[in-house]
Amino acid sequence: MDSPDDYDSPWKEAVESYFPEFIEFYFPDAHRQIDWACGYQFLDQELRAVVQDAELGKRFVDKLAKVALRDGSERWVYVHLEVQGSAQAEFAERMFVYNYRLYDRYRQPVASLAVLADSSANWRPNHFGFAVLGCEHELRFPAVKLLDYTNQQDQLYQNPNPFALVTLAHLLTQATRQDMNARFAAKWKLVQLLYQRGWDKQQVIDLFSVLDWMMRLPEQLKRSLWHNIEVLEEQEKMRYVTSVEQIGIEKGLLQGMQQGMQRGLMQGRLEGEQSGIAKGEAYALRRLLQKRFGPLSEDVLARLQAASIDELELWLDRALDADSLAGVFAQ
Incomplete structure (x- = not known):
């Protein structure tokens, strides 16, 4: 990476x-x-x-x-x-x-x-x-x-202490620096372990955040992991990790903006660089608002589409903490 x-x-x-x-x-x-x-x-x-x-x-x-x-x-x-x-x-x-x-x-x-x-x-x-x-x-x-825990990984998988899982994540991150497919498999195994421990929702979210930050994946494998998590949560009827916007749980507001901007730039190359950046930020903001507040009205979607880069950046800054859509768009 x-x-x-x-x-x-x-x-x-x-x-x-x-x-x-x-x-x-x-x-x-x-x-x-x-x-x-x-x-x-x-x-x-x-x-x-x-x-x-x-x-x-x-x-x-x-x-x-x-x-x-x-x-x-x-x-x-x-x-x-x-x-x-x-x-x-x-x-x-x-x-x-x-x-x-x-x-x-x-x-x-x-x-x-x-x-x-x-x-x-x-x-x-x-x-x-x-x-x-x-x-x-x-x-x-x-x-x-x-x-020293390298040869104790079987015991770590069985240990219910959260720091057994953190230690595993550390060791597996070090071991998979050159093999992202192996890291994906290791990370997915640890994510499944989160749901098998019987921890409450906040603890699952906290520890997923640690795993996600440590065991970074390329974009394609990251999307595959999130798909697996969505399927797992549907099966287990546990809307834990997917109930929190991916951008926020990664402490990645900026990262999410960058991902959105990349898509926007691809879509907006023919429309000029500034237009592409605006599309990217609008895409990231739309995803965040939908996760936090549910489906967006046509008026809100139109407002995002017509917004300037400065407006989008302001709304992105507010979006993680606002109590409502009105709070995001307040004058």
């Missing part, structure tokens, strides 16, 4: 939405020690203040959370989490520095946890420290390597 696979958004959203499940899957010992009944709090702005001067290479996620322990102490501690997407020589040192900076800020214990999502089998940082003149200072931190 032309663009490299980039997981920042889906990893971050999956961790935020299913943080206890994330800790349970990758760090089960830590999960058992946390009192989840007390809740947890993300402190992203505070983390930014601490790590703003650091260069960590390709990070998928960096999070700071405040959690309570189950040891009877009733104290709150801090969990610093990194999902690192590339091998980086200074990574362990940075974990050491962050851990100390966070302790210095809060004067509370800080647990630093790392998920290594890179493709270098021998890169396994899990400690950093120094000893000088009888003084020793060291941080040892749990580090999970996603490549």
Whole structure:
């Protein structure tokens, strides 16, 4: 494919939405020690203040959370989490520095946890420290390597934790970089697994979004996958994924516009470049409005057809959040 696979958004959203499940899957010992009944709090702005001067290479996620322990102490501690997407020589040192900076800020214990999502089998940082003149200072931190799950794919398919599926998607994406047909087959198998788990609608949509963003497909295979999903949802009587506009669920308003523009440009070549772009944007907007609000009236279709590029772009910006068609077209 032309663009490299980039997981920042889906990893971050999956961790935020299913943080206890994330800790349970990758760090089960830590999960058992946390009192989840007390809740947890993300402190992203505070983390930014601490790590703003650091260069960590390709990070998928960096999070700071405040959690309570189950040891009877009733104290709150801090969990610093990194999902690192590339091998980086200074990574362990940075974990050491962050851990100390966070302790210095809060004067509370800080647990630093790392998920290594890179493709270098021998890169396994899990400690950093120094000893000088009888003084020793060291941080040892749990580090999970996603490549280590490569030979456990059968178990991952059986594991009901959402991050078993996310891990599978990561491994299968890496394994199918050069074979889009194989990626299509792997992605379709994971999509079917979503509906077999008995998860609620929102969880299916959330995890489909992760799969869809990770396991990118060429346009033709993408259309085939969406056809399969439509058939599956009809059979299972579950209007989950197809009830949400494809453009929105892909976080792809822009991508949808580009797809529509490509069609519009093909149709509008004889009518000039600007006309083709307008047709493309009108096509993308029409699809989005139909998914959100149902069949469009002749008046609305005519309005889309006659609109300028500026008007279409304004309506596209409103279309994902508006409560009604009137809200889209409000003056």
